[in-house]
Amino acid sequence: MTDNLPSRGSRGADRTASIMRATLDLAQEVGYAKLSVEGIAARAGVGKHTIYRRWPSKGAVFLDALLSSLDHDLNFPYTGDIVADLREQMTNAVALLASPPFGRLYAALVGEAQHDPAVAATLYERFVKPQIDKAIARLKTAQDEGQLSLDLDLRMALAILYGAYYHNLLLLPDAVSVKDVDAVIDTLFKIGFGPPQGA
Amino acid sequence: MTDNLPSRGSRGADRTASIMRATLDLAQEVGYAKLSVEGIAARAGVGKHTIYRRWPSKGAVFLDALLSSLDHDLNFPYTGDIVADLREQMTNAVALLASPPFGRLYAALVGEAQHDPAVAATLYERFVKPQIDKAIARLKTAQDEGQLSLDLDLRMALAILYGAYYHNLLLLPDAVSVKDVDAVIDTLFKIGFGPPQGA
Amino acid sequence: MTDNLPSRGSRGADRTASIMRATLDLAQEVGYAKLSVEGIAARAGVGKHTIYRRWPSKGAVFLDALLSSLDHDLNFPYTGDIVADLREQMTNAVALLASPPFGRLYAALVGEAQHDPAVAATLYERFVKPQIDKAIARLKTAQDEGQLSLDLDLRMALAILYGAYYHNLLLLPDAVSVKDVDAVIDTLFKIGFGPPQGA
Amino acid sequence: MTDNLPSRGSRGADRTASIMRATLDLAQEVGYAKLSVEGIAARAGVGKHTIYRRWPSKGAVFLDALLSSLDHDLNFPYTGDIVADLREQMTNAVALLASPPFGRLYAALVGEAQHDPAVAATLYERFVKPQIDKAIARLKTAQDEGQLSLDLDLRMALAILYGAYYHNLLLLPDAVSVKDVDAVIDTLFKIGFGPPQGA
DNA sequence: AGTTAAACGAGACGGTACGTCAGGTCTTCAT
DNA sequence: ATGAAGACCTGACGTACCGTCTCGTTTAACT
Numbered sequence: 001m002t003d004n005l006p007s008r009g010s011r012g013a014d015r016t017a018s019i020m021r022a023t024l025d026l027a028q029e030v031g032y033a034k035l036s037v038e039g040i041a042a043r044a045g046v047g048k049h050t051i052y053r054r055w056p057s058k059g060a061v062f063l064d065a066l067l068s069s070l071d072h073d074l075n076f077p078y079t080g081d082i083v084a085d086l087r088e089q090m091t092n093a094v095a096l097l098a099s100p101p102f103g104r105l106y107a108a109l110v111g112e113a114q115h116d117p118a119v120a121a122t123l124y125e126r127f128v129k130p131q132i133d134k135a136i137a138r139l140k141t142a143q144d145e146g147q148l149s150l151d152l153d154l155r156m157a158l159a160i161l162y163g164a165y166y167h168n169l170l171l172l173p174d175a176v177s178v179k180d181v182d183a184v185i186d187t188l189f190k191i192g193f194g195p196p197q198g199a
Numbered sequence: 200m201t202d203n204l205p206s207r208g209s210r211g212a213d214r215t216a217s218i219m220r221a222t223l224d225l226a227q228e229v230g231y232a233k234l235s236v237e238g239i240a241a242r243a244g245v246g247k248h249t250i251y252r253r254w255p256s257k258g259a260v261f262l263d264a265l266l267s268s269l270d271h272d273l274n275f276p277y278t279g280d281i282v283a284d285l286r287e288q289m290t291n292a293v294a295l296l297a298s299p300p301f302g303r304l305y306a307a308l309v310g311e312a313q314h315d316p317a318v319a320a321t322l323y324e325r326f327v328k329p330q331i332d333k334a335i336a337r338l339k340t341a342q343d344e345g346q347l348s349l350d351l352d353l354r355m356a357l358a359i360l361y362g363a364y365y366h367n368l369l370l371l372p373d374a375v376s377v378k379d380v381d382a383v384i385d386t387l388f389k390i391g392f393g394p395p396q397g398a
Numbered sequence: 399m400t401d402n403l404p405s406r407g408s409r410g411a412d413r414t415a416s417i418m419r420a421t422l423d424l425a426q427e428v429g430y431a432k433l434s435v436e437g438i439a440a441r442a443g444v445g446k447h448t449i450y451r452r453w454p455s456k457g458a459v460f461l462d463a464l465l466s467s468l469d470h471d472l473n474f475p476y477t478g479d480i481v482a483d484l485r486e487q488m489t490n491a492v493a494l495l496a497s498p499p500f501g502r503l504y505a506a507l508v509g510e511a512q513h514d515p516a517v518a519a520t521l522y523e524r525f526v527k528p529q530i531d532k533a534i535a536r537l538k539t540a541q542d543e544g545q546l547s548l549d550l551d552l553r554m555a556l557a558i559l560y561g562a563y564y565h566n567l568l569l570l571p572d573a574v575s576v577k578d579v580d581a582v583i584d585t586l587f588k589i590g591f592g593p594p595q596g597a
Numbered sequence: 598m599t600d601n602l603p604s605r606g607s608r609g610a611d612r613t614a615s616i617m618r619a620t621l622d623l624a625q626e627v628g629y630a631k632l633s634v635e636g637i638a639a640r641a642g643v644g645k646h647t648i649y650r651r652w653p654s655k656g657a658v659f660l661d662a663l664l665s666s667l668d669h670d671l672n673f674p675y676t677g678d679i680v681a682d683l684r685e686q687m688t689n690a691v692a693l694l695a696s697p698p699f700g701r702l703y704a705a706l707v708g709e710a711q712h713d714p715a716v717a718a719t720l721y722e723r724f725v726k727p728q729i730d731k732a733i734a735r736l737k738t739a740q741d742e743g744q745l746s747l748d749l750d751l752r753m754a755l756a757i758l759y760g761a762y763y764h765n766l767l768l769l770p771d772a773v774s775v776k777d778v779d780a781v782i783d784t785l786f787k788i789g790f791g792p793p794q795g796a
Numbered sequence: 797a798g799t800t801a802a803a804c805g806a807g808a809c810g811g812t813a814c815g816t817c818a819g820g821t822c823t824t825c826a827t
Numbered sequence: 828a829t830g831a832a833g834a835c836c837t838g839a840c841g842t843a844c845c846g847t848c849t850c851g852t853t854t855a856a857c858t
Contacts, residue, residue: 015808015809031314032313032314033314033315036838036839036840037839037840037841038838038839038840039839041810045810046809046810047808047809047810047811048810048811048840048841048842049808049809049810049811049841049842049843050808050809050810052841052842053808053809104313107313108313108314110310110313110369110370111309111310111311111312111313111314112310112313112314113310113369113370114231114303114306114307114309114310114311114369115230115231115232115307115310115311116232120372121372123370124370124371124372128370128371146394146395147394148392148393148394148395149390149391149392149393149394149395150395151390152386152390152392153382153386156363156379156382156383156386157386157392159362159363159366159367159383160359160362160363160383160386160387162362162366163358163359163361163362163363163364163365163366163367164355164358164359164362165362166362166365166366166369166370167358167361167362167365167366168358168362170309170312170313170365170369171309171312171322171323171327171365172323172327173319173320173323180355183352183355184355184358184359187351187352187355187356187359188359188387188392189392189393191348191350191351192348192391192392192393193347193348193351193356193387193388193391194347194348194388194391195345195346195347195348196345196347196348196349214830235817235818235819236818236819236820237817237818237819238818240831240832244831245830245831246830246831246832246833247819247820247821247831247832247833248820248821248822248830248831248832248833249829249830249831251819251820251821252830255820256819256820257818257819413834413835429712430711430712431712431713434812434813434814435813435814435815436812436813436814437813439836443836444835444836445834445835445836445837445838446814446815446816446836446837447815447816447817447834447835447836447837448834448835448836450815450816451834451835502711505711506711506712508708508711508767508768509707509708509709509710509711509712510708510711510712511708511767511768512629512701512704512705512707512708512709512767513628513629513630513705513708513709514630518770519770521768522768522769522770526768526769544792544793545792546790546791546792547788547789547790547791547792547793548793549788550784550788550790551780551784554761554777554780554781554784555784555790557760557761557764557765557781558757558760558761558781558784558785560760560764561756561757561759561760561761561762561763561764561765562753562756562757562760563760564760564763564764564767564768565756565759565760565763565764566756566760568707568710568711568763568767569707569710569720569721569725569763570721570725571717571718571721578753581750581753582753582756582757585749585750585753585754585757586757586785586790587790587791589746589748589749590746590789590790590791591745591746591749591754591785591786591789592745592746592786592789593743593744593745593746594743594745594746594747612803612804633843633844633845634844634845634846635843635844635845636844638805638806642805643804643805644803644804644805644806644807645805645806645807645845645846645847646803646804646805646806646846646847646848647803647804647805649846649847650803650804654846655845
């Protein structure tokens with residue numbers, strides 16, 4: 001969606017940038033629910049059609065605005081220690097996605113994806129799947145190196161690792177903290193769900 | 200919300216029931232996004248005001264309709280085996296919340312909660328928190344019985360257990376299956392995230 | 399169109415009145431071409447839908463507003479002298495339809511009727527035909543009384559009598575004057591189109 | 598307006614012709630009300646700017662298209678008999694302006710003139726005034742020859758002669774017929790509005 | 797023949813208004 | 828005196844054209 005710029009010139013890019021900015025600004029000011037294409041257009045000093053020419057819905061604009069704004073580095077490091085690397089990446093991810101102002105906005109985006117299949121598809125293709133692929137690749141390497149059980153279903157492992165974050169972000173009233181990452185990783189890698197060791 | 204029935208008589212209950220039914224029917228037919236109070240009123244043969252008198256928003260009606268429709272038993276059994284009991288309850292829960300037609304509707308409800316704080320609060324109070332409390336109680340019992348590590352943060356453990364389901368329901372395009380419950384429980388209780396046992 | 403008031407109460411009449419007033423005011427201020435339903439609604443302090451509920455187009459609102467505002471007496475007197483009676487009625491009519499502010503507005507209405515068949519039909523039914531019928535009746539009486547030739551096609555005679563006014567109003571840049579009525583009547587009844595009498 | 602061709606070459610004339618044709622075609626297909634500069638440009642295979650370079654508004658394009666298409670001979674013959682000559686010219690004029698497809702289009706043009714002063718001015722200068730001037734000249738000759746009363750106000754006489762046609766074209770639902778010309782001329786020149794001759 | 801400047805098609809652009817839909821409030825009437 | 832019906836104001840929707848403005852591309856006149 002970002003790349004359907006008109007091939008004609010650089011005007012398109014300028015408009016796009018101001019629309020993205022206006023979208024984020026407004027979303028933070030009034031919340032996603034009260035965001036409107038009309039409002040974005042007015043704030044960006046742009047005709048409504050200029051928005052509809054590029055995006056099919058308010059959700060799509062918002063998705064682009066949010067994703068392009070958090071184009072930070074969420075890649076996995078490789079130190080040879082899968083636990084340390086996971087902790088590092090997840091801490092970065094949660095710091096980005098759970099801290100103001102992006103936490104509520106990202107939650108709103110995931111929420112909108114439940115109502116709009118197009119947003120869901122784009123969110124998956126543009127953000128979720130790439131992140132999953134990178135994570136799976138790192139886990140696979142660790143598994144090959146003997147750091148993870150060969151019986152581990154990596155996709156399920158990933159859902160478990162990240163699931164706690166989504167569970168808390170989307171269902172609990174309290175904000176998610178980066179410290180929760182440590183709790184998750186310690187629980188999964190050190191403590192375990194089984195009965196006490198000494199038993 | 201269900202209980203602010205008019206004290207006058209039993210007519211209120213009838214209206215409420217027909218509104219709930221109309222809401223669910225419409226939600227399944229056109230999807231949550233295209234649901235409207237206007238449509239619900241028309242379908243239920245009821246004035247709009249009769250709905251607004253009871254609920255503050257379409258999300259609230261939908262929440263009531265959905266929760267009251269899945270008023271099934273999601274309690275935890277007690278057989279003395281925490282793994283078996285968790286498996287039993289989670290299987291029931293996922294069977295209910297992930298299978299058609301409730302899967303997408305429940306996802307839509309969680310999605311709406313991201314946009315509407317009132318819905319979020321009600322969903323939490325009426326459904327999420329009670330379920331969490333019951334789960335925590337069961338886990339606590341297991342911990343006291345020595346079936347779970349004393350180091351386990353039960354709230355985090357719960358987020359991990361259920362998180363995988365929410366992660367997959369809300370982010371992945373594929374439907375969630377009850378078989379995933381077994382995978383989660385096996386992964387957490389049997390396989391573990393650590394290096395292979397024999398290592 | 400005026401009478402499709404809701405049978406429910408008197409609110410409708412109030413809204414209708416304020417819409418009519420706003421329409422006329424705006425039409426005089428900015429001209430018919432720049433009149434808009436949106437503008438009328440804003441000026442009348444009314445939702446657009448309240449207008450669309452009653453009228454199908456801006457032309458229809460304008461027609462109602464204009465016709466109901468000039469609900470003056472355009473009936474024919476009966477003094478026994480057809481020439482005097484025609485002069486009287488036509489003078490009244492032209493004084494109303496040709497003088498500010500109604501002259502240009504009435505011309506605009508006739509103009510709109512050329513673009514919108516619904517406006518044309520309503521204008522004809524509500525205004526043109528009733529006026530024609532009254533005029534024909536008066537002319538018929540005069541014919542029966544021997545004041546008009548029996549060979550006279552009354553419908554054509556009427557078109558000729560009034561035609562000059564419409565010709566000048568719609569085609570000439572200059573304003574139409576009530577004095578033109580005398581000229582028309584004198585030309586038709588006194589001077590005639592034939593060669594000079596003495597010839 | 599037709600003659601502000603580019604001094605550069607003959608391309609301009611080609612474009613103008615295709616624009617005129619597209620305008621008339623579209624006007625007949627969808628009616629004047631739904632005509633748009635955008636539609637004309639698309640139909641003519643021409644950029645919008647090419648139209649705006651030549652004409653200030655859709656009304657102006659339409660006026661040019663219509664007038665240049667009916668560039669027939671509406672001049673007055675001179676046989677020495679004013680009644681015959683008037684009958685001849687008016688029959689030609691009405692045959693042109695009242696018969697399909699030009700009748701409704703010409704009415705639409707007169708209608709548009711009521712909304713757009715520029716169209717009104719151009720219509721007057723380019724069509725109405727020249728026709729009036731020719732008619733006045735012919736009437737003046739007849740008056741000088743003793744075929745018309747010296748008391749006759751020729752401008753008013755003209756308005757009366759043509760007025761019936763405009764009255765019927767613009768106000769009545771029925772189509773105007775060339776036979777009406779005979780009725781008008783017979784009424785004015787033979788029958789007269791006065792009382793029966795024998796009286 | 798090569799250069800240059802206009803006219804050109806295409807269509808993006810900021811706007812205005814369209815006609816529709818739903819939100820949430822308020823009034824009327826029937827039961 | 829409760830509730831169905833629905834009028835009402837508001838605000839946003841997504842669309843259609845407006846008239847202006849670049850874009851590159853012909854195209855014809857003038858070097």
